Amino acid sequence: MTNLGEGVAIGTLPPTKYAEEPRQPGNLVLTLKETSSGEVIKDVKVSIAGASSGEATTNAAGQCRFDGIAAGFYALTLTQDEFEMSPDRARFAIHPDQTLKLNIKVRRVLTTVVMKRIHVRGTLKAATGDKSELEYGHWWVEVDGSQSFGWWPASGVSIGGTFSGVPGVLNEMKGAGGTATRDPHHGDPGDEEFSPSVLNGKSAADIKKSIGDFASGFSGKYGSTWRWPGKYNCHNFQEQMMKDVGLSKSNSKNLK
Known part of the structure; x- marks a missing residue:
C-alpha cells in the first residue's frame, strides 16, 4: 500500500500567466513664457516629431497640449510669424502613462x-x-x-x-x-x-x-x-x- 506522497514527486505548479494590461500612451503639456518678464506667449506654433508627430498653437495662457502620444524621444520646434526665438527647439522624452509638463522660457526678436x-x-x-x-x-x-x-x-x-x-x-x-x-x-x-x-x-x-x-x-x-x-x-x-x-x-x- 502506498501512502499519499510516498514515492511520488510533487512539484510546484507553474505560475499562472496573467495578461499585462496594455500601457497607455503619454501626454505633453507645454507652457511658453518670455525670459525677462515671465509673461506667457500666445499664438506660437509648436511642432513635435518623434514616435508620434503633431502641431498645436499656444493659447492665451501660453499653453498647448498633445494627448495620446506614443512613448519615445521627441524633437520640439517653436515658430511665430514676424519673430525669431531663442531657443526655438528642445528635446524631451515621453514615458507610458506619463503627462509631461514642460516649461520653456524664450527670448524673441521682432524682425519686422x-x-x-x-x-x-x-x-x-x-x-x-x-x-x-x-x-x-x-x-x-x-x-x-x-x-x-x-x-x-x-x-x-x-x-x-x-x-x-x-x-x-x-x-x-x-x-x-x-x-x-x-x-x-x-x-x-x-x-x-x-x-x-x-x-x-x-x-x-x-x-x-x-x-x-x-x-x-x-x-x-x-x-x-x-x-x-x-x-x-x-x-x-x-x-x-x-x-x-x-x-x-x-x-x-x-x-x-
Missing part, C-alpha cells in the same frame, strides 16, 4: 521692426566753432518697411538752439519731406541697424500698434521740445520708445 541710427559726426570741430564737418545724424524706427518715426527740430537749428532747445516735431522738419507716419530718412541705411528683442509676451500686432501710439502721443506726454544732448532728441526719443513699448537692444538681432 528695425531701429536705425546714423551717428553724430564732427562735434569736436564744432566745439571750436568750425561746423564744416558737423552732421547731427539721426535715429529712427521703421515698422514693416512702410512706416517710420523719429523726433526732429521743427526747422533748422543753430548751435545755441541745439543746447537750449527748439520746437520739436514728429518726422517733419520743414523741407525734409516727412509725413505723420514716415520719417524723412525712411529707407536710408543707418550706421547701425538692429531688430529689437521683446521684453513681454505681446503679439507683433500689439507691439507695432504701441509704437504708433507712442509716436503720435509723444509730444502730449513728453513735451514738444527738441534739444541735444538733453531731452528730447531723436536719440532718447528712440530709447524712450523702446522702454515704453517693452523692447531692448540687448539680445537684439544686429543687421549692420
